[in-house]
Amino acid sequence: DGEIQSFYVLKEEQNRGVGSKLFSEFLKWLIAKEAKTLCVGIKPANPYNSFYLKYGGQHLNDYWIFWVDNSLLLKQLNHS
Secondary structure, eight states, rough: EESOOOOOOOOOTTTTTHHHHHHHHHHHHHHTTOOOOEEOOOOOTTTHHHHTTTTTOOEEEETTEEEEEEHHHHHHHHHH
């Protein structure tokens, strides 16, 4: 239902919770729009794959990470 094509946080703001907060706010918006799932387009060599995987994202293939339950993902984000 939902898709992120590009998601960037300035290097100097990384590891300060900015990305997690932005991701959380986006998920709240998706849930309000009744979107149940989410996928993120990402290059295989991108070092930030781990950001998505730490919140339970699964590789659909080399270029897509997905979640089947946005509500569960939001709970994971809020407890990290």
